[in-house]
Each structure stands twice: as C-alpha cells, then as structure tokens.
Amino acid sequence: MNFKKLAVVGSLVLMSGGLVACGKASAKSSSTQKTLHLMQDTDLTSLDTSNTATLTQWNVLQQSMEGLYRVNSKNKVVGAMATKVVKPTNNGKTYTFHLRKNAKWSNGDKVTAQDFVTAWRRSVSSTSTSGYSYIYEGIKNATQISAGKKSTKTLGVKAVNQTTLKVTLSRAMPYLSKMLTMPAFFPQDHKVVAKYGKDYGTSSTKMAYNGPFTVSGWNGTNDSWNMLKNTYYYDKSAIKLNKMTMQVVKDSTTAHNLFSQGKLDDATVSGVTAQGLQSDKHMKHVSKAGTYYLRLNMAKNHALHNKYLRQALNLVLNKSSLTKKVLSDGSTPAYNYVTPSLVTDPTTGKDFGTETASTARYNVKKAQQLWNKGLKQLGKKSVTLKLVSDDTSISKTIDQFVQAAVKQHLSGAKVNVSAVPDKTGSSAVSEGDYDMQYTLWLADYADPVSFFDILTKNNPQNYGHYRDTVFNTQVSEAHGKNATNTKAYWQNMRTAAKRLNTTTAVVPLYNMTESHLVNSKLQGVVYHSVGENDYTRASFK
Incomplete structure (x- = not known):
C-alpha cells in the first residue's frame, strides 16, 4: 500500500551530514538486564489500525498485539489467538478458527471472536482512512463494502460464539494464513472500541492489548513511550523482558551516538552514517523483502x-x-x-x-x-x-x-x-x-x-x-x-x-537492507525479512 511504502522510504533513507567514528561502545548489559532500549525513526501517530497504517505503528503493535496467527523464530506461521493453523473447507473458501480460551486483553477482558469482527469491519469500511482496506479483498463482500455499496455487516466474518470465528471468502486465497499475521488483521477489544469511539487508539490508555507487552506513556503526540510486560498474556512465561523503552530518533548520527552512549540496544542507521560503520563489530545487516x-x-x-x-x-x-x-x-x-x-x-x-x-x-x-x-x-x-x-x-x-x-x-x-x-x-x-x-x-x-x-x-x-x-x-x-x-x-x-x-x-x-547496531549481549530478536522485527522473546546474555 502506497502510504505505508512511502513512510518506509522516508524513514529508512535519512542521511547524516557527515561521517562519524565507528562506535565501539554498546548499551550497558548484563544477564540481569530486563529492559530493552529501542528506537523508531518516524513519529507514532495512532494505534488504531483501522484509520492509520505506518511503519512505526506496526512496529509497536508487533510487540503489543497478536492476531489469529503469528510468525515464529523459524519464519513459520503458528497459532496465536487461534489455537492452531487451520485448513480451509468449501474448496478453500471457508475458515473456522477456534480461539484460545485463556486469551485475555490487558484490561482483563476475554479475547472473543467479536473482537475480530469489530476490527475487520472497521478496517474494511468505506470510511476507513488507513489505506489498507484493499488487503481484505477476497473476503466475501469486502470490495463492495470498501466501495460503499454494501454494509459492513455483510463482510464474510462471523462470531459463531465467543471462541469460534468463521471467515468466508469470495475466492480461495492460499496465502491467507500469511496475511493473517499482519497488524491489519489484529483484533480490537470491541468493548474498548465502543467506549472510546473515534478516540480509540489516539493514546496508549485508549486501547487494550492482547500481546506480550502493553504500551504506556504515549499521549498521542510525544516521541517516547514504554512497553510493559503484559501480565494477562497467555504465554507470559516465554517473555523474559519486563520492559521496553522506545524513542523516536530521526537522525542516523543521533542514533549512532545514543547507541555508543549505551542508551540504545538496537539502533537503525542509514546513509553516510551506515557507510562509515560497515566494519563495526556491532553492525548487523537485515535483509527485507x-x-x-x-x-x-x-x-x-x-x-x-x-x-x-x-x-x-x-x-x-x-x-x-x-x-x-x-x-x-x-x-x-x-x-x-x-x-x-x-x-x-x-x-x-x-x-x-x-x-x-x-x-x-x-x-x-x-x-x-x-x-x-x-x-x-x-x-x-x-x-x-x-x-x-x-x-x-x-x-x-x-x-x-x-x-x-x-x-x-x-x-x-x-x-x-x-x-x-x-x-x-x-x-x-x-x-x-x-x-x-x-x-x-x-x-x-x-x-x-x-x-x-x-x-x-x-x-x-x-x-x-x-x-x-x-x-x-x-x-x-x-x-x-x-x-x-x-x-x-x-x-x-x-x-x-x-x-x-x-x-x-x-x-x-x-x-x-536495514543496517542495525546491536548490543552484543542481546539475543532472541527475530529479524523477519517480511513484516516487522519481533523483540518480544528477546533477552540479554
């Protein structure tokens, strides 16, 4: 989608004014370190995927939300909110998902099939401003709904009961399982959506999170926030970190300096700065699709x-x-x-x-x-x-x-x-x-x-x-x-x-190719070639 792609271009190609010395320091670390310091190179403008789609937003939601499926460290699609990856019926046009009964939102609400229905209907609506309504094409009536020709209630997604979600397609989509890992298909707590209406996702408190971390301290405009371990997450025993900090750093020289000062554990650099750091021992190249x-x-x-x-x-x-x-x-x-x-x-x-x-x-x-x-x-x-x-x-x-x-x-x-x-x-x-x-x-x-x-x-x-x-x-x-x-x-x-x-x-x-300066003590990060980098299972040696 064009908006997202342009945002990526703008964020990745910033160049500094001149060469800087190769960084030899990295963020302080020890086996007892439980806080991971990260950066984003563009502003966070919303957490509502139905009305905004930017790289920073998706990076944040990758750590704090989960859809029906997720991609594991072996780049394999596995169950997340759904108990397992399911095979379609009806010649590839019908999917029936069974949700985890122990899946909860960060406010204690149970994650239900209606949360997916609410999110997908909002996102496919003709009034959605995310620019991502096209991604739903192939789901029954999605194209007509986005064009304003049918009601969102006709979308081929139904809550059979609290933990059963049925999705009906207009045509077989063999790649649907891969698509369902995208933030565009994440659920939204329907009770929270109803409570905040158009203000849903405009700050970290006007959201609920069903992933490993929750977003804290983002008021809608500030350029730094925290992500705290979600005590309601169904697989919280796999989460080793207690906290992530995120700050917006738009300049590569600044990112390099913060990394050298121990204030970032993973810094993204580009342009002239990246050129000068190619032989640095902390440099990691991440190939993206x-x-x-x-x-x-x-x-x-x-x-x-x-x-x-x-x-x-x-x-x-x-x-x-x-x-x-x-x-x-x-x-x-x-x-x-x-x-x-x-x-x-x-x-x-x-x-x-x-x-x-x-x-x-x-x-x-x-x-x-x-x-x-x-x-x-x-x-x-x-x-x-x-x-x-x-x-x-x-x-x-x-x-x-x-x-x-x-x-x-x-x-x-x-x-x-x-x-x-x-x-x-x-x-x-x-x-x-x-x-x-x-x-x-x-x-x-x-x-x-x-x-x-x-x-x-x-x-x-x-x-x-x-x-x-x-x-x-x-x-x-x-x-x-x-x-x-x-x-x-x-x-x-x-x-x-x-x-x-x-x-x-x-x-x-x-x-x-993304150029990252990475703390040598950091482990367990999954740098996906497709999709956002996953820091949720990270830890320090």
Whole structure:
C-alpha cells in the first residue's frame, strides 16, 4: 500500500551530514538486564489500525498485539489467538478458527471472536482512512463494502460464539494464513472500541492489548513511550523482558551516538552514517523483502510506453556499482521486482526471487542499440524524461546516478529531476505527471502476489499503467482456477515474474537492507525479512 511504502522510504533513507567514528561502545548489559532500549525513526501517530497504517505503528503493535496467527523464530506461521493453523473447507473458501480460551486483553477482558469482527469491519469500511482496506479483498463482500455499496455487516466474518470465528471468502486465497499475521488483521477489544469511539487508539490508555507487552506513556503526540510486560498474556512465561523503552530518533548520527552512549540496544542507521560503520563489530545487516526501483509511466502519451526505451534504461544502469560504490551500506543490486528472501517456491525448493531473476545485466552497447531502436519507432531524435522522487539526500543521490548514466550513454536522452516532498511527488504520480519515479515496494506478506497485484490492469495503485495480457492472465488464474492447485499456482507466479522482466515493467535498482547496531549481549530478536522485527522473546546474555 502506497502510504505505508512511502513512510518506509522516508524513514529508512535519512542521511547524516557527515561521517562519524565507528562506535565501539554498546548499551550497558548484563544477564540481569530486563529492559530493552529501542528506537523508531518516524513519529507514532495512532494505534488504531483501522484509520492509520505506518511503519512505526506496526512496529509497536508487533510487540503489543497478536492476531489469529503469528510468525515464529523459524519464519513459520503458528497459532496465536487461534489455537492452531487451520485448513480451509468449501474448496478453500471457508475458515473456522477456534480461539484460545485463556486469551485475555490487558484490561482483563476475554479475547472473543467479536473482537475480530469489530476490527475487520472497521478496517474494511468505506470510511476507513488507513489505506489498507484493499488487503481484505477476497473476503466475501469486502470490495463492495470498501466501495460503499454494501454494509459492513455483510463482510464474510462471523462470531459463531465467543471462541469460534468463521471467515468466508469470495475466492480461495492460499496465502491467507500469511496475511493473517499482519497488524491489519489484529483484533480490537470491541468493548474498548465502543467506549472510546473515534478516540480509540489516539493514546496508549485508549486501547487494550492482547500481546506480550502493553504500551504506556504515549499521549498521542510525544516521541517516547514504554512497553510493559503484559501480565494477562497467555504465554507470559516465554517473555523474559519486563520492559521496553522506545524513542523516536530521526537522525542516523543521533542514533549512532545514543547507541555508543549505551542508551540504545538496537539502533537503525542509514546513509553516510551506515557507510562509515560497515566494519563495526556491532553492525548487523537485515535483509527485507522490499525492492527499491524506478516506476515507469507506460501510458500511451509517454515515451516509456515503448518497451525498447524501457529495456535500454534497465541495461544502462550499473546496479553493482550503485550498491558497492554509491550506497556502500550493505545493499545488494536488484535484478528482479520480487525480492530474494521473500519466499521459497515449494514446487522447486528454490528462492523465488532468485530463480525468476532477470539475466539482463549492465550492457551499455546493447542499451544504446535498444534506445536507438525505440527512438526510431517513436519517430523522434531525442526524449526528455521527468524523474520524480522525494527530497531526501539518498533520493537525490539516486537521481544523480540515473541522470548521469542516461546522459553519458544514451544519445538524445535527457532526465529532468523533480525532487519534491512525498505529498507533492505522490500527487504528480497519481496524476500521471512523470516518466519515472524512485520508489519502494515492501511485501505485505510472504507471497509473490503481494508484489504482483499492484501491477495488474485494474489495480488502483498501478500508477505506471502497466497493461500486459500475459501478466494479467497469470495473476488472474492464480487468484482463480489455480488458487488451490499448488503446482499450477506457482507456475503462474514464475511466468508472471519472468513476464515483468521481459517487458521491463519496472527497473529494479537495489534490494532493501536495514543496517542495525546491536548490543552484543542481546539475543532472541527475530529479524523477519517480511513484516516487522519481533523483540518480544528477546533477552540479554
């Protein structure tokens, strides 16, 4: 979803003003330490997933809430509020979940099936402002409800009794179990929602929590808060920490300094700061299932409607040089829209992003040939492309990299850069006033279709106007007739991925990597490639 993805871009690409010395200190620790000091790099604006969706919010809720399922340390989906992972019936269209009878909210209320019904209805509503209502598509009537054509009461989710939840789909969704681990599907204490109404989640006290920790001391605007061990959590014996502290740190230099002073146990750094710390003994690179890429405007009135020009752009960019010499922060070059580490193809046993990667590499001579061929088809001698990106330092670095490569190697090509605030850039893209956009897609769940859906013909986020019959057919078949046929489904996925590569639907640049400075005594943190990092089972040596 666009809002979340832009928030990620804004939070991860902050660059400091200059190099700093490698940190040799880490947060004080001992085997008796029970408090974990963490940071977030953007503000916390709400705890209500039905009306807001930001990375910081989801990071906080990962530690304080649980859905039907959770992802364990082995990246396996396991039961959370549901007693176990269930198999669907009715040809994959009906799921019946049995909730834990000992699951409680932090206020002592019992976690009930109605809590899921309340949360999902609020989130899918046409009045929801989270931007995530689309994630419910596939659940019966969700699309019509989001469009304001049906009542939320018709959503395919029903509380059969206090501990039995029945979910009815309009089509089989083999990846639903993975989706249900997302904060978008977390429950909401229906009694608390009724009590606070529109103020639900606007502060830490206007919430109830069903996860390992509770949020304390957040008034809705402050930039620091605590997370305290939840005594009502059903698996509290597995929680070793008593407390987490969180503070908003937007600058990488500040994050590094706080870590060096022992005030953070896990600090996220980026840009120049991260470059200067690559050999630091506390550095940990976390690969995320996200791809930074150039979105291309393929509308008929734009030059990049021509596939040869798109292919030329992809080949003229030296992505290896970009990651090693320009970024120098542990990022790796991307040769696929779908990021490696997203998921293993169960029919081949191979990493999906790797097995479907394009074989095309930096090749100036071929790029020039393709560019000239494209110009000839268009009947033009030159083309000027508008590149839109946000106004952060690293975005400007990427802009310069693209601009220089095109100018140096492609005759009759010019790139005009528009580096503007996110809101302005988003407007330009949604209005079609661009040719290329530097952006990021971060997987919502561990399935290639999480990447593919936004490039399908009628998806509202298909801002590049990608229209390819072969690709659309593959995704449509995967959602439809092949949804429950594992072999056919993954064949659809592989064909769709390769089609994106051959048609150059996007220009992948580099794979998302987080740079963390981590206390050497800290253990038990699960750094998920998909989803938020899980600190709930952490402890100190």
